[in-house]
Amino acid sequence: MYRRQPSYNGCLLAETQRDRIDVVLVSPRNPLNIGAAARAMANFGFERLTIVAPFEAHWREAKSAVGAPELLQNARETATLAEAIAEFTFVVGTGTLTYRKPEQPVVPLPALVPFIQQELQGAGRVGIVFGPEKHGLTREDLSYCHLLVEIPTDARQPSMNLGQAVAVCLYELTRGELTRTHPDKTLDSTIEKFQAAGADRKAPSGALDRLSDVVEQTMTGAGYSPQIMQAANRHNLRLLLRRLSWTESDVKHALGLFRRILWRLAHRDR
Amino acid sequence: MYRRQPSYNGCLLAETQRDRIDVVLVSPRNPLNIGAAARAMANFGFERLTIVAPFEAHWREAKSAVGAPELLQNARETATLAEAIAEFTFVVGTGTLTYRKPEQPVVPLPALVPFIQQELQGAGRVGIVFGPEKHGLTREDLSYCHLLVEIPTDARQPSMNLGQAVAVCLYELTRGELTRTHPDKTLDSTIEKFQAAGADRKAPSGALDRLSDVVEQTMTGAGYSPQIMQAANRHNLRLLLRRLSWTESDVKHALGLFRRILWRLAHRDR
Numbered sequence: 001m002y003r004r005q006p007s008y009n010g011c012l013l014a015e016t017q018r019d020r021i022d023v024v025l026v027s028p029r030n031p032l033n034i035g036a037a038a039r040a041m042a043n044f045g046f047e048r049l050t051i052v053a054p055f056e057a058h059w060r061e062a063k064s065a066v067g068a069p070e071l072l073q074n075a076r077e078t079a080t081l082a083e084a085i086a087e088f089t090f091v092v093g094t095g096t097l098t099y100r101k102p103e104q105p106v107v108p109l110p111a112l113v114p115f116i117q118q119e120l121q122g123a124g125r126v127g128i129v130f131g132p133e134k135h136g137l138t139r140e141d142l143s144y145c146h147l148l149v150e151i152p153t154d155a156r157q158p159s160m161n162l163g164q165a166v167a168v169c170l171y172e173l174t175r176g177e178l179t180r181t182h183p184d185k186t187l188d189s190t191i192e193k194f195q196a197a198g199a200d201r202k203a204p205s206g207a208l209d210r211l212s213d214v215v216e217q218t219m220t221g222a223g224y225s226p227q228i229m230q231a232a233n234r235h236n237l238r239l240l241l242r243r244l245s246w247t248e249s250d251v252k253h254a255l256g257l258f259r260r261i262l263w264r265l266a267h268r269d270r
Numbered sequence: 271m272y273r274r275q276p277s278y279n280g281c282l283l284a285e286t287q288r289d290r291i292d293v294v295l296v297s298p299r300n301p302l303n304i305g306a307a308a309r310a311m312a313n314f315g316f317e318r319l320t321i322v323a324p325f326e327a328h329w330r331e332a333k334s335a336v337g338a339p340e341l342l343q344n345a346r347e348t349a350t351l352a353e354a355i356a357e358f359t360f361v362v363g364t365g366t367l368t369y370r371k372p373e374q375p376v377v378p379l380p381a382l383v384p385f386i387q388q389e390l391q392g393a394g395r396v397g398i399v400f401g402p403e404k405h406g407l408t409r410e411d412l413s414y415c416h417l418l419v420e421i422p423t424d425a426r427q428p429s430m431n432l433g434q435a436v437a438v439c440l441y442e443l444t445r446g447e448l449t450r451t452h453p454d455k456t457l458d459s460t461i462e463k464f465q466a467a468g469a470d471r472k473a474p475s476g477a478l479d480r481l482s483d484v485v486e487q488t489m490t491g492a493g494y495s496p497q498i499m500q501a502a503n504r505h506n507l508r509l510l511l512r513r514l515s516w517t518e519s520d521v522k523h524a525l526g527l528f529r530r531i532l533w534r535l536a537h538r539d540r
Contacts, residue, residue, distance in 0.1 A: 040434055042427035043366075067427040086476030091512075096313075103509050110445040125474070143508045144475065152444065157312035157337040164310055164437035167430070171438045172445070174422065175380040204395070205414065206356030238413045239373050242361075 017120045021173070022048040023166060024084050026141055027132040029055040035062030035072065036163025037130070042068035044170040049075040050084045050127075064163070081129070081144055089124035090116070093145035094169060095136050096158040106148045109172050115147060116173065128169060133162050203251045208241045211251050214258040221265040287390045291443070292318040293436060294354050296411055297402040299325040305332030305342065306433025307400070312338035314440040319345040320354045320397075334433070351399070351414055359394035360386070363415035364439060365406050366428040376418045379442050385417060386443065398439060403432050473521040478511045481521050484528040491535040 023041055028034050028051065038049060049071060051059060065072045078084040085091050092112070093104075107115065116126055129145065131137035142148060151168055153160060160168070216234055218224075246254075293311055298304050298321065308319060319341060321329060335342045348354040355361050362382070363374075377385065386396055399415065401407035412418060421438055423430060430438070486504055488494075516524075 036431060036434065039427075039431055043423045043430050043434075045424040045426075064431070066431070067429060082475070082479055086479070087474050089474050091475055104512070109441075140505065143505055144512070146512050151441070153313045154315040156315075157309075159337060160313050160437070161306060161309055161334070161336070161433070163431070164306065164313075164434055167434035167438050168441045171379075171421070171441065175442070204357050204359050205352070205361055209352055209356065235410065235413055242374070242414075242416050 017117075018046050018174075019048070020120055020124070021046060021116070021126045021128065022050055022084075022088065023170075024050045024052060024081070024127045024129045025054075025162070025166075026052045026081055026129060026137060027055060028059070028130075028162060029133050030162075031056050031059040031062040032064045033133060033162040034059045035064030035066075035068075036161075037166040038062070038065040038068040038072045038075070040163060040167035040170055042071055043167070044174045046170055047071060047074075051075055051077050052081050052084050053079055055132075081141055085127045085129070085144060087125055088127040089122075090119040090126045090147070091145045092116070092126065092128050093137050093142050093148045094128060094130050094151065094165065095148065096151050096153040096160055096165075102142070102148055104142065104145055104148050106150055109149050109151045109169060112149050112169075112172060113176060130162060130166060130169075203246045203248045207248065207251045208238075208246060211246075211254055211258070212237050212241055214255055214262065218258050218261050218265070221262055287387075288316050288444075289318070290390055290394070291316060291386070291396045291398065292320050292354075292358065293440075294320045294322060294351070294397045294399045295324075295432070295436075296322045296351055296399060296407060297325060298329070298400075298432060299403050300432075301326050301329040301332040302334045303403060303432040304329045305334030305336075305338075306431075307436040308332070308335040308338040308342045308345070310433060310437035310440055312341055313437070314444045316440055317341060317344075321345055321347050322351050322354050323349055325402075351411055355397045355399070355414060357395055358397040359392075360389040360396045360417070361415045362386070362396065362398050363407050363412050363418045364398060364400050364421065364435065365418065366421050366423040366430055366435075372412070372418055374412065374415055374418050376420055379419050379421045379439060382419050382439075382442060383446060400432060400436060400439075473516040473518045477518065477521045478508075478516060481516075481525055481528070482507050482511055484525055484532065488528050488531050488535070491532055 023037060023046060025034060025037060028037075031054075034051060034054070041047065041049060054077065060072050060075070062072060076084070092115075119126055129137065129141065131141060137145075149169070151160060151165060212234070215237060216230070219233060220230065293307060293316060295304060295307060298307075301324075304321060304324070311317065311319060324347065330342050330345070332342060346354070362385075389396055399407065399411065401411060407415075419439070421430060421435060482504070485507060486500070489503060490500065
């Protein structure tokens with residue numbers, strides 16, 4: 001049984017608060033990753049980017065910053081991490097399962113928002129710091145951080161791509177903002193619809209397609225579906241079958257019925 | 271005040287359930303994006319990838335599949351979406367703010383897990399479908415879906431990179447799994463530590479560095495820190511200052527104190 005979680009309303013990071021959060025990339029090697037980070041920032045409504053000691057001089061031209069060229073043009077560049085975060089009151093270091101004997105408190109990414117919210121209730125400014133592609137943040141980098149956050153990745157393959165790590169972190173920071181685009185009522189009614197679908201064994205997509213084919217033949221055979229309408233009818237039929245949440249036995253019965261009708265249509269002169 | 275959310279225990283997608291979830295990429299144009307999707311899958315513990323009608327023939331060699339070359343080798347390739355999802359009982363179409371007049375129910379990504387959990391309680395199999403880079407899933411593609419999920423992006427720049435979109439969706443599916451690596455106690459004590467830090471205006475990182483410098487000079491001046499230990503002491507000092515959650519007035523007072531000590535050290539012969 002699905003219950004809506006309080007987190008939908010609880011962990012909300014307001015749009016104005018995002019202006020006080022910087023993304024800081026330390027010594028990124030590949031400009032494409034810088035561009036990808038900028039794109040993710042634009043996707044999730046963040047604007048402040050700082051690049052510390054970049055490897056390539058021409059990172060501002062990165063083509064991967066789709067929809068975010070201005071963000072890249074306005075980014076700060078600093079020589080050191082200390083300089084980048086000098087004005088920040090709360091610095092969060094990011095990584096995957098890479099913290100050996102961490103010297104600061106570590107929280108998993110899904111628990112990060114309350115810490116940042118607490119900071120932003122005052123006049124604080126926050127930096128989210130990402131390390132270079134190969135090795136992540138060094139022990140010295142981490143020593144500038146108040147809190148470490150760990151993206152919960154699989155132990156067999158923990159190392160994430162930089163642009164993807166930025167996207168995941170910024171998604172987490174904004175995922176609480178549901179109510180803006182999705183009033184509760186819509187979500188609740190969607191949930192009810194799905195709960196009503198019942199616990200019966202549902203038919204796979206291929207079974208629905210087989211049924212769809214037979215129904216279509218029937219429509220054509222019965223003269224219901226003129227040539228010009230066939231594509232539209234096929235489309236609507238596919239939608240309808242999925243909305244109805246057929247079980248496997250439903251499909252079996254319906255197939256039997258429509259095959260019978262088809263047979264009848266073919267032999268109606270007898 | 272921070273309260274732990276029930277979602278930590280509630281929305282858990284077990285590792286064995288991930289074996290029944292396929293990632294399906296429809297007509298991806300750039301093999302690098304296919305590789306990036308594979309890497310994200312490995313990061314979050316998913317193994318089943320299906321590529322529908324890829325644009326480039328040699329996508330299995332994508333170098334961006336860091337840590338996931340086998341996953342790419344074992345991926346399925348199909349000619350059509352219908353074929354790719356024929357065995358699935360629940361098909362989820364993904365997009366950002368791109369659904370105009372959707373014909374299926376739409377849920378925001380943060381609300382997706384319960385729908386998938388409900389499906390996986392039975393013997394069902396799930397496909398998460400991603401469209402091509404430029405335009406996303408077509409209306410026909412969407413008609414194969416039971417549910418549409420929307421990644422809540424900024425209206426000014428909704429369009430996400432394919433690899434980043436896959437990473438964000440798979441992160442959402444697994445983020446409930448906190449307890450495995452982070453027993454509640456650790457998290458709770460981290461939270462307490464931060465709540466104890468109080469609501470006073472916190473000192474920015476640069477102020478801590480200034481204090482750090484003065485304390486270091488004091489240590490050297492007082493003969494506390496021999497040459498060989500200075501780097502290690504600087505490192506530990508930086509950590510210590512951040513653990514203590516200084517307010518701005520704390521820093522001011524401490525700076526005054528240490529400057530006084532330094533002056534004394536310099537003039538002790540008087």
